[in-house]
Amino acid sequence: MSFSGEVKEELQKQVAAARHCQIAELASILHFCGSLQAAEKVNNREEGVRPSSYGEKLVIQAENEAVIRKCFTLLKKTFNINTSVNEKRVGNSMKPGLKPRVRTSARIRAYDIELTDPVQIKQVLQAAKFMDKEGMLRDMRAPVSAMLIKNSCCQRAFLRGAFLSSGSMSDPGKSYHLEIVCTNLFQAEQIQTILLSFEVEARIVQRKKYHVVYMKDGTGISDFLNIVEAHKSLMNFENYRIVKEMRNSVNRRVNCETANIGKTVNASTRQAEDILLLQEKYGFENLPDGLKEMAEIRLAYPDAPLRELGEYLDPPVGKSGVNHRLRKLSELADNVRSQQGINR
Numbered sequence: 001m002s003f004s005g006e007v008k009e010e011l012q013k014q015v016a017a018a019r020h021c022q023i024a025e026l027a028s029i030l031h032f033c034g035s036l037q038a039a040e041k042v043n044n045r046e047e048g049v050r051p052s053s054y055g056e057k058l059v060i061q062a063e064n065e066a067v068i069r070k071c072f073t074l075l076k077k078t079f080n081i082n083t084s085v086n087e088k089r090v091g092n093s094m095k096p097g098l099k100p101r102v103r104t105s106a107r108i109r110a111y112d113i114e115l116t117d118p119v120q121i122k123q124v125l126q127a128a129k130f131m132d133k134e135g136m137l138r139d140m141r142a143p144v145s146a147m148l149i150k151n152s153c154c155q156r157a158f159l160r161g162a163f164l165s166s167g168s169m170s171d172p173g174k175s176y177h178l179e180i181v182c183t184n185l186f187q188a189e190q191i192q193t194i195l196l197s198f199e200v201e202a203r204i205v206q207r208k209k210y211h212v213v214y215m216k217d218g219t220g221i222s223d224f225l226n227i228v229e230a231h232k233s234l235m236n237f238e239n240y241r242i243v244k245e246m247r248n249s250v251n252r253r254v255n256c257e258t259a260n261i262g263k264t265v266n267a268s269t270r271q272a273e274d275i276l277l278l279q280e281k282y283g284f285e286n287l288p289d290g291l292k293e294m295a296e297i298r299l300a301y302p303d304a305p306l307r308e309l310g311e312y313l314d315p316p317v318g319k320s321g322v323n324h325r326l327r328k329l330s331e332l333a334d335n336v337r338s339q340q341g342i343n344r
């Protein structure tokens with residue numbers, strides 16, 4: 001199973017104890033996967049219009065079984081509604097709540113729950129605030145009522161439902177990427193805002209007709225798994241991260257050492273240039289004794305580090321003494337250059 005699938009399996013089993021959280025998660029699932037469908041063809045429902053009769057059914061459908069199983073559990077726990085999960089084959093032209101996918105000629109397997117009892121539909125939609133007390137309907141794709149996600153516990157539940165319904169993440173052994181595909185920008189922004197309240201920054205990108213909330217940093221994804229309470233997945237994810245970090249730190253150290261060697265070579269090349277210029281345009285015999293000896297030693301050992309150069313001097317001097325003399329030589333070379341109009 002993919003890492004993403006494992007996270008969903010874990011989230012399916014993670015059922016909040018409080019009723020407010022259960023309703024928040026259910027509202028999230030309805031928001032992404034739910035739709036009211038005409039039971040008969042003649043029944044034409046318009047938004048904001050009281051359904052003439054409840055000749056409608058509430059369908060919750062997804063390609064991922066975990067979210068539908070979770071929905072089943074929540075309906076049972078919250079409303080004591082007993083339903084069944086149906087498996088079906090659907091065409092490619094799926095309803096927009098589902099993730100876009102590569103077109104294949106094969107028919108896609110999907111799972112759904114159908115509520116047909118008008119009393120139950122009303123009960124569920126009203127609790128999830130998709131229907132008001134008068135029975136007026138709200139667009140299920142519009143942001144979930146703020147009333148339902150006031151508490152951080154309910155926000156966690158909402159995000160859990162969102163990831164189960166429409167989220168995915170890449171295998172952390174390969175790359176860091178977590179996303180939730182939304183059918184509209186308002187939906188995406190609601191998720192982004194909730195994440196921000198947990199101090200997690202996510203971005204939104206438009207992909208064809210979808211708005212995708214995503215994050216690509218290990219810390220953000222780790223925080224997300226923590227927020228939705230996928231603790232087992234979080235541990236697995238962190239293990240991947242540790243291995244990756246160690247590998248990176250070894251690479252960083254190697255790069256760093258290479259860079260330092262480069263620095264030494266560059267500096268010694270410049271010093272050699274300066275000294276050769278002094279030799280030619282100024283004369284070693286005109287240098288004070290300390291500098292003359294330093295110049296000769298530098299030319300004799302072009303690649304030696306400063307500490308080593310100091311040991312060749314008589315009497316030996318420390319690294320800072322060597323540095324001081326080399327700087328003096330360079331200043332002198334710069335003076336000669338400016339006097340004689342020579343460019344480096």
Ligand SMILES: [Zn+2]
Pocket residue numbers: 018020021022024151152153154155
């Ligand atoms: Zn809650």
